[in-house]
Amino acid sequence: METADAGPMKPRERIIKTARELFRRHGMRGIGVDAIADQAGTNKMTLYRHFGSKDDLIVACLRDVAAENDEIWADLEAAHPGNPLAQLHAWLRVGAECAVGDDRGCDMANAAVELAEHDHPARHVIEEFKKAHRDRLAKLCRDAGIVKADMLADSLWLLLEGARVSNQSVGTAGPSAHFIAIGDAMIAAYAQESTAKPEATRAAAIA
Amino acid sequence: METADAGPMKPRERIIKTARELFRRHGMRGIGVDAIADQAGTNKMTLYRHFGSKDDLIVACLRDVAAENDEIWADLEAAHPGNPLAQLHAWLRVGAECAVGDDRGCDMANAAVELAEHDHPARHVIEEFKKAHRDRLAKLCRDAGIVKADMLADSLWLLLEGARVSNQSVGTAGPSAHFIAIGDAMIAAYAQESTAKPEATRAAAIA
DNA sequence: GGGCAATGTTACAGACCGGTCACACCCAGT
DNA sequence: ACTGGGTGTGACCGGTCTGTAACATTGCCC
Structure with a gap:
């Protein structure tokens, strides 16, 4: 889907940026890692390669x-x-x-x-x-x-x-x-x- | 399990009282209806007979x-x-x-x-x-x-x-x-x- | 161009959740 | 004693979630 942000940023940055926005909009328990990865123009696997768990991603955000x-x-x-x-x-x-x-x-x-x-x-x-x-x-x-x-x-x-x-x-x-x-x-x-x-x-x- | 509250209250009251406590302690998205019914000394079916959905229960609380x-x-x-x-x-x-x-x-x-x-x-x-x-x-x-x-x-x-x-x-x-x-x-x-x-x-x- | 690391893709496992069904049960009112 | 409404029980459905495995692909550096 990748509706947004196919910019020159590296995946890690895009994920954090997107996650922050989606966490903000839907709440941390109201959005899944899959949706975050999609929206960030990447996929769940690379997300988990950068952040060992969803909690880790939350901390990074x-x-x-x-x-x-x-x-x-x-x-x-x-x-x-x-x-x-x-x-x-x-x-x-x-x-x-x-x-x-x-x-x-x-x-x-x-x-x-x-x-x-x-x-x-x-x-x-x-x-x-x-x-x-x-x-x-x-x-x-x-x-x-x-x-x-x-x-x-x-x-x-x-x-x-x-x-x-x-x-x-x-x-x-x-x-x-x-x-x-x-x-x-x-x-x-x-x-x-x-x-x-x-x-x-x-x-x-x-x- | 019904660890608490087998008091004289009717199920509806017990459910609301228990739900309020558990919502408060774990967050509304952090606790499931099954756990609420258990803790209230009743079961999920009765809960759903009183409150059509979890959102209804939240509103009631x-x-x-x-x-x-x-x-x-x-x-x-x-x-x-x-x-x-x-x-x-x-x-x-x-x-x-x-x-x-x-x-x-x-x-x-x-x-x-x-x-x-x-x-x-x-x-x-x-x-x-x-x-x-x-x-x-x-x-x-x-x-x-x-x-x-x-x-x-x-x-x-x-x-x-x-x-x-x-x-x-x-x-x-x-x-x-x-x-x-x-x-x-x-x-x-x-x-x-x-x-x-x-x-x-x-x-x-x-x- | 070769090689290597990062990334993409698909499928899957295991758990949990909200919600429903069918049926057994209990207990008060008559 | 009967009856009927409220209640208990366990199984189940479909969906979603986190997290993983195996493999294909890209792109960069030498």
């Missing part, structure tokens, strides 16, 4: 998602070098693209829902990825001089997670539509709290 | 979830009659029970993730439920005199959705641990904004 996300963070820092507050606002805008322009949520979070077994090989990748994301966000908040950096990071994090999962039940026109407004309000509130009160502290530091 | 939730809202109002702000804080506590004491998230949201087909019969139930929940929350905010009631409602809603989905990737000790603190801060910020600024308005109303 999630690692691909993680790598893609690393690029986003690199872009974020490159766009506003040395300006963590601007990076924080930019992060919010990037998150908004996910939260308003897409109704199938975060691949990692979806995988965590679908792969309920606690010993699934993908769980490790998911947990590592999400913790890394949250830690990067917290570092950004800290570097931006937010006092309660962890609280703001967790607030923004839960906001994004909530928006992306909410899209799947009530659509992008639901509460997620206010994503940026809510996020900006959060940042503003914590930033104000960080500059208003501790004048005594700052004065002491100067003196 | 989700309706059961919705009914249980209605009770929670009734309890909330009964506990603090005529005091919407107290109900709002109580709602946050109830949400916290889900967000810190459970790592398998919201059944409805999980179903939305797992049942990716846009025409699945359960989708209607999920959407209706989630919208009703969000609307009730917005009404509570409005009744509590919050000016930007919709914004607060959406913020709290996304907070809860995020916490419950986040539990499945990073556990209850992750950002969800700050659920109540974050929620209280949100309510406080919006409540302050609702009493501080509009003194002119209130004065005008009195005069």
Whole structure:
């Protein structure tokens, strides 16, 4: 059949790319390896030669998602070098693209829902990825001089997670539509709290 | 096998109760009707006499979830009659029970993730439920005199959705641990904004 | 051109799943 | 005691799924 992607990519890449799309559209348990191989313009045998099992393929896809996300963070820092507050606002805008322009949520979070077994090989990748994301966000908040950096990071994090999962039940026109407004309000509130009160502290530091 | 639940309940109830638990633990696509019937102390044939298909059973389970939730809202109002702000804080506590004491998230949201087909019969139930929940929350905010009631409602809603989905990737000790603190801060910020600024308005109303 | 590794093709095995059938059973209401 | 509706039992069908085996084919490098 091979409806798409007979491009110059090697089979391995095509399989991962196609699998990611089909996993996303039908769920990991809702699509078979045969359909993935077909759609990738190859066949089941070569798929199994590159990935020993479907679970291995799933793990490879999630690692691909993680790598893609690393690029986003690199872009974020490159766009506003040395300006963590601007990076924080930019992060919010990037998150908004996910939260308003897409109704199938975060691949990692979806995988965590679908792969309920606690010993699934993908769980490790998911947990590592999400913790890394949250830690990067917290570092950004800290570097931006937010006092309660962890609280703001967790607030923004839960906001994004909530928006992306909410899209799947009530659509992008639901509460997620206010994503940026809510996020900006959060940042503003914590930033104000960080500059208003501790004048005594700052004065002491100067003196 | 019938490891559990040979109680006095009629088969239909036992099946729904068991199905809900197994769906929750293994995912809807991760458990078969045969296993559900076994665990419920009955058999597949009886299951199919009560529910025409597995999808029907799924819908029935989700309706059961919705009914249980209605009770929670009734309890909330009964506990603090005529005091919407107290109900709002109580709602946050109830949400916290889900967000810190459970790592398998919201059944409805999980179903939305797992049942990716846009025409699945359960989708209607999920959407209706989630919208009703969000609307009730917005009404509570409005009744509590919050000016930007919709914004607060959406913020709290996304907070809860995020916490419950986040539990499945990073556990209850992750950002969800700050659920109540974050929620209280949100309510406080919006409540302050609702009493501080509009003194002119209130004065005008009195005069 | 020869050779070798990667890829394609077909068929198959084994398991599981949703769903149905025919028939035996139990037990309450009359 | 009878009867009838709800229930239990096991077998079965057709389909789909992951994963494998054996063999043909392509394409690249020397």
